Amino acid sequence: MDIKSRDHQSVVVFDIDGEITISTMPQPTLHQVIKDELERGKRDILLDLKKVDFIDSFGIGELLASYVSTQNLGGKLKLCSVSKKLFLLFQITRLVTVLEIYEDCDRALKSFGTP
Amino acid sequence: MDDGRLHAFLRRLGIDVRPDESRAASFLFLHFFLITLTFSIVKTVKESLQIGVNERWWGGFDLGTAVLIGFAVAINTRLLNRLPRRKYSSLTLGFSAGCLVLFWYAFDLYHRRIYAFPSLLVFVQSHLNLFIFAFSFWSDIFIAMTITQFWIAVNDIFHPHQAKRLVGFLVTGGLLGGIGGSALAWVLPKLAAPHHLLLVCPAVLLLMIAVVGLVHGEGERLREGAEAAPRPAGSGVGFLESLRTVGGDRYLRILAGVLGSAVLVGQLINFQFKFVVKAQGWDDATRTSSLAMFFSGVLVVSTLFHLLATGRVLKRFGIRVALLVAPAVLVLGTAPVFFLTIVTAAAVPTLAGLLWAFLLRGTDKLFDTTMSQSVRELLYLPIPAEIKYKAKVLIDMSVNKFALGFGAVLYWVLYRALSFAMRTPEERVRVLGLFVVAFALLWMGLIWIIHEHYLEKVKADLALKWQDGHKVVAANVDIGLTRRIVDTIQSRERSATLYVMNLYGLVQKEKLTAELMEAIGLKGEEIKARSMDALLGIDGETSFQGIEDIITDKDFDSAVREVMALPVYKDLMDKQIGDLVARKSASEVARMEAAKALGLMEPTPAVIRELGRLLRDPSLEVLNYALNSVAVHLRKEHVPLIVDLLGNPMSRQLAQDTLAAYGPRVEDVLKKRLQDRGAPPDVRRAIPEVLARFGNQKAADALVAELEAGDELLEAHLIEALYKVRSNHPQLRFKKRRIAAAALYLARRHAADYLDAVEAGAGREPGPERQAAIDLRTKLLFDLLTLVAPAEDVVKAYQNILRGTKKSVDYSLELLDNILGADLKELLFPLIESLPPEERCRRLRRSLRGRRPR
Numbered sequence: 001m002d003i004k005s006r007d008h009q010s011v012v013v014f015d016i017d018g019e020i021t022i023s024t025m026p027q028p029t030l031h032q033v034i035k036d037e038l039e040r041g042k043r044d045i046l047l048d049l050k051k052v053d054f055i056d057s058f059g060i061g062e063l064l065a066s067y068v069s070t071q072n073l074g075g076k077l078k079l080c081s082v083s084k085k086l087f088l089l090f091q092i093t094r095l096v097t098v099l100e101i102y103e104d105c106d107r108a109l110k111s112f113g114t115p
Numbered sequence: 116m117d118d119g120r121l122h123a124f125l126r127r128l129g130i131d132v133r134p135d136e137s138r139a140a141s142f143l144f145l146h147f148f149l150i151t152l153t154f155s156i157v158k159t160v161k162e163s164l165q166i167g168v169n170e171r172w173w174g175g176f177d178l179g180t181a182v183l184i185g186f187a188v189a190i191n192t193r194l195l196n197r198l199p200r201r202k203y204s205s206l207t208l209g210f211s212a213g214c215l216v217l218f219w220y221a222f223d224l225y226h227r228r229i230y231a232f233p234s235l236l237v238f239v240q241s242h243l244n245l246f247i248f249a250f251s252f253w254s255d256i257f258i259a260m261t262i263t264q265f266w267i268a269v270n271d272i273f274h275p276h277q278a279k280r281l282v283g284f285l286v287t288g289g290l291l292g293g294i295g296g297s298a299l300a301w302v303l304p305k306l307a308a309p310h311h312l313l314l315v316c317p318a319v320l321l322l323m324i325a326v327v328g329l330v331h332g333e334g335e336r337l338r339e340g341a342e343a344a345p346r347p348a349g350s351g352v353g354f355l356e357s358l359r360t361v362g363g364d365r366y367l368r369i370l371a372g373v374l375g376s377a378v379l380v381g382q383l384i385n386f387q388f389k390f391v392v393k394a395q396g397w398d399d400a401t402r403t404s405s406l407a408m409f410f411s412g413v414l415v416v417s418t419l420f421h422l423l424a425t426g427r428v429l430k431r432f433g434i435r436v437a438l439l440v441a442p443a444v445l446v447l448g449t450a451p452v453f454f455l456t457i458v459t460a461a462a463v464p465t466l467a468g469l470l471w472a473f474l475l476r477g478t479d480k481l482f483d484t485t486m487s488q489s490v491r492e493l494l495y496l497p498i499p500a501e502i503k504y505k506a507k508v509l510i511d512m513s514v515n516k517f518a519l520g521f522g523a524v525l526y527w528v529l530y531r532a533l534s535f536a537m538r539t540p541e542e543r544v545r546v547l548g549l550f551v552v553a554f555a556l557l558w559m560g561l562i563w564i565i566h567e568h569y570l571e572k573v574k575a576d577l578a579l580k581w582q583d584g585h586k587v588v589a590a591n592v593d594i595g596l597t598r599r600i601v602d603t604i605q606s607r608e609r610s611a612t613l614y615v616m617n618l619y620g621l622v623q624k625e626k627l628t629a630e631l632m633e634a635i636g637l638k639g640e641e642i643k644a645r646s647m648d649a650l651l652g653i654d655g656e657t658s659f660q661g662i663e664d665i666i667t668d669k670d671f672d673s674a675v676r677e678v679m680a681l682p683v684y685k686d687l688m689d690k691q692i693g694d695l696v697a698r699k700s701a702s703e704v705a706r707m708e709a710a711k712a713l714g715l716m717e718p719t720p721a722v723i724r725e726l727g728r729l730l731r732d733p734s735l736e737v738l739n740y741a742l743n744s745v746a747v748h749l750r751k752e753h754v755p756l757i758v759d760l761l762g763n764p765m766s767r768q769l770a771q772d773t774l775a776a777y778g779p780r781v782e783d784v785l786k787k788r789l790q791d792r793g794a795p796p797d798v799r800r801a802i803p804e805v806l807a808r809f810g811n812q813k814a815a816d817a818l819v820a821e822l823e824a825g826d827e828l829l830e831a832h833l834i835e836a837l838y839k840v841r842s843n844h845p846q847l848r849f850k851k852r853r854i855a856a857a858a859l860y861l862a863r864r865h866a867a868d869y870l871d872a873v874e875a876g877a878g879r880e881p882g883p884e885r886q887a888a889i890d891l892r893t894k895l896l897f898d899l900l901t902l903v904a905p906a907e908d909v910v911k912a913y914q915n916i917l918r919g920t921k922k923s924v925d926y927s928l929e930l931l932d933n934i935l936g937a938d939l940k941e942l943l944f945p946l947i948e949s950l951p952p953e954e955r956c957r958r959l960r961r962s963l964r965g966r967r968p969r
Contacts, residue, residue: 041887
């Protein structure tokens with residue numbers, strides 16, 4: 001799993017490549033890199049999951065921990081380009097009620113108020 | 116003078132004003148100065164005229180005003196509704212100037228006995244008391260109206276916390292105006308007849324018209340871009356509607372009660388004062404001059420008191436204490452009349468009596484014109500604009516006079532029932548003193564109640580900007596089930612055995628719903644199991660169909676349980692799993708299956724032993740299954756191993772969940788490891804989260820004790836955990852003194868860090884990265900404050916300061932001002948208020964008093 005970040009105005013976009021699982025998670029973990037951005041003062045986080053096929057229970061924990069850290073600082077964590085399979089998983093587990101998920105990353109970026 | 120220079124000038128005078136407020140504050144200062152200049156002159160003339168007539172008329176003046184005030188308020192309200200506010204103020208001031216000239220003419224006619232208009236002279240001479248009443252009535256209306264107009268303008272322009280900072284400055288303007296007016300009233304009667312004083316006022320009123328224009332112009336400028344403009348004049352509100360508004364709102368009713376009882380106490384003290392002054396037997400000029408001297412003396416003392424005390428008391432002790440001081444002091448000041456002979460001895464006036472009367476009345480006026488007035492006006496600020504203007508006009512103009520009317524009736528009843536005419540002034544003063552004490556106590560009770568309501572009003576304007584992330588997740592997602600489902604789906608690709616065991620785990624938890632089976636594609640699925648080949652070492656593949664029917668069958672569950680309970684099964688599995696775990700060549704999948712199977716089996720010593728071995732497995736996936744199985748058996752032998760796993764970021768979350776599943780019985784182990792400075796820092800940092808999940812008093816106390824130990828390594832984690840405890844378990848008690856000390860220490864370090872950052876940047880605000888770190892520490896400080904003040908209030912204030920409008924930021928500061936201790940506020944406010952860097956640094960340095968913590 002590879003995590004790359006880029007700034008799009010006030011939004012930090014994380015492009016994730018590969019499965020988000022305990023065995024593929026790099027160090028620092030996804031949650032830690034998001035926390036680092038929050039500590040830099042960033043509050044709008046977008047996870048581009050275009051290249052993510054699967055998320056295991058550890059990955060789900062990382063997503064939720066990232067959501068909590070961002071939310072508690074008054075920020076927003078959103079997901080975009082989620083595959084149908086992952087979206088189904090989020091539906092079964094009711095994660096869709098917590099995580100803001102967009103089919104299209106441009107729309108997700110616009111939802112942060114960026115042109 | 117431009118804004119910058121004016122601001123610098125005001126700052127040099129020690130006024131806590133922001134650059135954009137400087138002009139508005141200065142114009143309002145001048146406005147209030149002119150109002151009280153006029154008011155002091157008018158009041159001195161009025162009181163002197165009243166004392167000059169028989170004392171049985173005294174109550175009549177107030178009662179008449181109370182009865183007629185309704186008409187005046189109705190007309191005033193109608194004008195206020197129909198005219199733009201600036202025009203309305205100018206017209207009423209012009210009208211008042213005209214009235215003053217007419218009153219002057221009538222009194223001059225009487226005084227000089229001008230025979231040019233004999234019938235008019237006869238009329239004035241025979242109806243002098245009527246003229247004095249008319250003048251008293253007019254002056255009461257004039258004073259109430261101009262002061263109400265002034266405070267409405269303040270309400271229009273400033274928010275509560277702004278007003279709280281500036282009210283001291285504005286009231287100083289009023290006091291200086293009062294001193295100026297009283298000084299004129301003291302000196303002029305020595306040169307000419309007292310009524311000539313009235314001619315000074317129209318000139319001042321014309322000047323005031325110009326100032327009102329400036330005030331409103333500045334108000335309009337400040338409101339440009341603000342979130343909500345005040346209610347425009349002209350959006351019709353009648354007297355009855357104002358009455359209904361006040362009657363229908365508990366807060367406004369209590370506010371009216373506070374004002375009414377204060378007025379009543381003041382009036383009764385005034386009656387006592389008048390008895391003592393009348394007993395001196397002075398002529399008109401001496402009396403007017405003496406009263407003016409007294410009023411100017413009171414105003415000088417009031418100004419000094421105001422400059423030295425009002426702001427400090429308000430800042431240090433808050434609104435409630437600032438309001439309670441006046442009635443408490445008046446009760447104490449009244450007490451001597453019950454024990455000592457101080458007023459007269461057999462109707463012979465004594466200096467002690469005069470001194471006491473001057474002191475008591477002076478004290479009442481002192482508080483009324485300084486602290487009580489300032490704070491009472493603050494009580495209007497959190498009321499929504501559309502209600503405020505209806506209520507303020509009614510309360511300030513009518514309630515005031517109704518209270519006076521009530522006092523007048525009470526005086527009249529006492530005068531008649533107790534034959535005041537036959538009694539000595541001392542006896543009259545003593546009887547009135549009893550009522551002063553009674554109404555002062557009522558006043559204090561109402562203050563106590565209104566403060567509670569005041570905070571509710573302030574809070575009503577604040578909404579949460581976002582929900583707590585933990586709570587959102589807890590309310591919407593079953594994390595345990597989510598993990599099971601994801602593990603189940605994942606295991607399908609890895610091992611049929613693991614998959615079936617995971618499915619069986621879901622069945623046991625009654626979570627394998629039809630919807631879930633459909634979603635994970637279980638229905639009608641054919642599963643190819645290798646007969647637990649890894650575990651049992653059997654080759655071959657078997658196909659199973661219709662697995663959903665089998666696995667959800669109750670008989671199947673019973674059969675599995677029966678098999679697992681068989682001694683022979685246990686022996687076999689103990690041996691098989693023992694061999695597998697010991698075998699270095701065993702595949703990761705096999706170890707995962709073993710770890711899962713151990714969770715389904717009965718906790719024999721071998722099962723516990725093998726689980727312990729699997730907790731040391733290098734594979735994170737095996738660890739994942741092992742921890743899940745450990746959470747089933749919850750054996751204490753595994754606790755130290757799980758605690759060690761807290762040090763690994765990959766296993767930390769699950770290790771925390773597993774320890775949380777143990778519950779409070781592992782508290783002592785965790786507490787010991789938390790306190791162990793030799794333990795790995797990551798392990799220690801992960802423990803507070805687990806203790807927070809226990810959510811009991813012992814865990815909370817352990818967290819507080821460690822916070823007090825001052826280990827910065829753990830500080831953020833301890834505070835986050837304590838915040839979580841507070842948020843999820845509000846019933847737990849914290850020793851506020853200890854938390855406040857920790858919060859103060861954190862705030863001091865925070866302040867020192869800010870100063871270091873600014874000094875490192877040659878006086879500029881810290882850069883974005885440093886600012887981000889400061890913001891995170893501010894968040895921590897607020898998290899900690901939820902333990903010493905109502906948690907919801909602190910959270911609301913924090914969120915609104917961060918994301919609110921200018922108004923909600925101001926309301927948040929006001930809320931914090933009322934719920935936090937003075938030491939904390941002194942450090943926190945400069946950090947969170949919008950201030951220029953040099954001002955922020957100056958305040959922080961003052962708060963730290965030169966002692967910067969390391």
